[in-house]
Amino acid sequence: MTTRARTEDDGHARWTFRLRVSSTARAALMGEWDRCRWLWNECVAKSKQTHLWNKNRPAGVAKQTCGPAQLDKMLTEARTRMSWLREGSSVVQQQVIRDFGKSKAKAHKDIRERLPMRQRAGMPRWKKRREARPTLNYTRRGFRLKDGRLHLAGGIVLTPVWSRNFSADPSSVRVYQDSTGAWYASFVVAAETEPLAKTGRVIGIDWGVKETATTTSDEHDLPHAQHGKTAAHKLARYQRMMGRRKPAKGQAGSKGYRKAKAQTAKLHQKVARQRQDTARKWAKKVVRDHDALAVEDFRPKFLAKTTMARKAADAAISATKTALIEMGRKHGRDVRLVHPAHTTMDCAQCGARTKHALPLSERTYACTACGAVSPRDKNSARVMLVRAGLDPASADRGSPHGALPRLAA
Ligand SMILES: [Zn+2]
Structure with missing residues (x-):
């Protein structure tokens, strides 16, 4: 897997x-x-x-x-x-x-x-x-x-x-x-590798919309940076300009159309750079603090039908995942990609699988088999670790919040 x-x-x-x-x-x-x-x-x-x-x-x-x-x-x-x-x-x-x-x-x-x-x-x-x-x-x-x-x-x-x-x-x-x-x-x-000192810690990483990365370590979660949110109204303006000046099929665009198109491209590039910058900084911290990384192998597909917010979230995930893999490789860390199927349905404590996928609105994972209760994304991050064959106990080391709370029987 x-x-x-x-x-x-x-x-x-x-x-x-x-x-x-x-x-x-x-x-x-x-x-x-x-x-x-x-x-x-x-x-x-x-x-x-x-x-x-x-x-x-x-x-x-x-x-x-x-x-x-x-x-x-x-x-x-x-x-x-x-x-x-x-x-x-x-x-x-x-x-x-x-x-x-x-x-x-x-x-x-x-x-x-x-x-x-x-x-x-x-x-x-x-x-x-x-x-x-x-x-x-x-x-x-x-x-x-x-x-x-x-x-x-x-x-x-x-x-x-x-x-x-x-x-x-x-x-x-x-x-x-x-x-x-x-x-x-x-x-x-x-690539030159620059090995880092061993830390004895491992980390599981789950990608998402609200938080770009939810991890098994509370200090390493990455909230969605909202890059592009300020650019969004500018973008809407350029797109309206392009819409008004849109050339007929098979015709070359007018000067105004080409200008609006170039401005749109520049704006996209700026947002992409900010995204990459955030991604690299975060990746550096994660890689510095952990020997092994279990990463959800999520591959966003940019469909025309998805919303702007979803596209922005997917772009952030893509940039962050790439930065993390590159950084891990550069510093000789053990990066393991985990197939994303069913990771939100499995219990990280006992391995039981729920019958139905949790609706996105359900933010808590409660296991009916063993009684473990945890925030949904934290459970998924932990499932990554288990699936990658890493020891969840090494994720909790040095972090008092890492252990999952249990319901009293
Ligand atoms: Zn369970």
């Missing part, structure tokens, strides 16, 4: 720098992006086609596969056929196929693990010209650093605004444009 914290760049950190991009370089990057986007969409089409064919295939006929080998072949054929595609770097195009494969594998894994619908990574989808932002991924043989400049395959030269020196050679780089139009290079570098 639990896994060690691991993402695709396990043991690695991302170092991101702003880029200065000449107009020649910008045109070249956009050309590469057009080709990559076309290729990605070809992968989506081919994958859908194979799925459909398999579904309707005659009895007794073997299934077709649409894995990296088939997509590689497709790319080779397309490059032979189209000079336009050949003009682009093959390194970056091969990476599109790998990224597509990863994205599809992730969606399949979530289905296999029967994650709730809202937490699943969806199947890879079309990248539309107006909506998808330019992103190019280069592996080791697709870039080099020389005289402070970043040289990409295909002769594209960019100038990063350096703010620190690499501790090791970067193994890959992602060049992308954010929603404000600025370009960045994000390098993957092997």
Whole structure:
């Protein structure tokens, strides 16, 4: 049920720098992006086609596969056929196929693990010209650093605004444009670990809406910071402006529309920075004070239908969870992710499970089997510890409030 914290760049950190991009370089990057986007969409089409064919295939006929080998072949054929595609770097195009494969594998894994619908990574989808932002991924043989400049395959030269020196050679780089139009290079570098002193304490962490994190230690709970609440009325104003100036379908937006859109993006970025700042400070404290962390592996999915408040809460959880995993890894702590299923229904004392999920309004968990009564989120945080195989007694050490009260029989 639990896994060690691991993402695709396990043991690695991302170092991101702003880029200065000449107009020649910008045109070249956009050309590469057009080709990559076309290729990605070809992968989506081919994958859908194979799925459909398999579904309707005659009895007794073997299934077709649409894995990296088939997509590689497709790319080779397309490059032979189209000079336009050949003009682009093959390194970056091969990476599109790998990224597509990863994205599809992730969606399949979530289905296999029967994650709730809202937490699943969806199947890879079309990248539309107006909506998808330019992103190019280069592996080791697709870039080099020389005289402070970043040289990409295909002769594209960019100038990063350096703010620190690499501790090791970067193994890959992602060049992308954010929603404000600025370009960045994000390098993957092997992370240095800075071990901390052992504390003999462990902690269980449950994510939520009102309190971003409820933990088995009272001093480490994190209330929802309400970042974005002050920005909300500004945001509403920009959105009304955008609504009035919304271009017809297929038309480019007016100057006023683009301005409102850029202001919205800037505001979102500001809120995201505040969120990250709060998350990092909290993560540092949690990691400093505990040897092992049992963390609910909650994956918010940003659905269009959810309320603004819920979106803000989910964004806070995402930022905080990421910061915690990164901080834990950096300092050599034991971070264990716990599958979120039924954590609100189980009793942390005796392991009994209630028949029905508690309604969100019910803030107290009362166990009918053993009589334990505790605040609902505190019970869940403790369930994380138990599920992760950590000793709840090590959570109570040094904290007189850690023990759960019991009802007199
Ligand atoms: Zn119980």
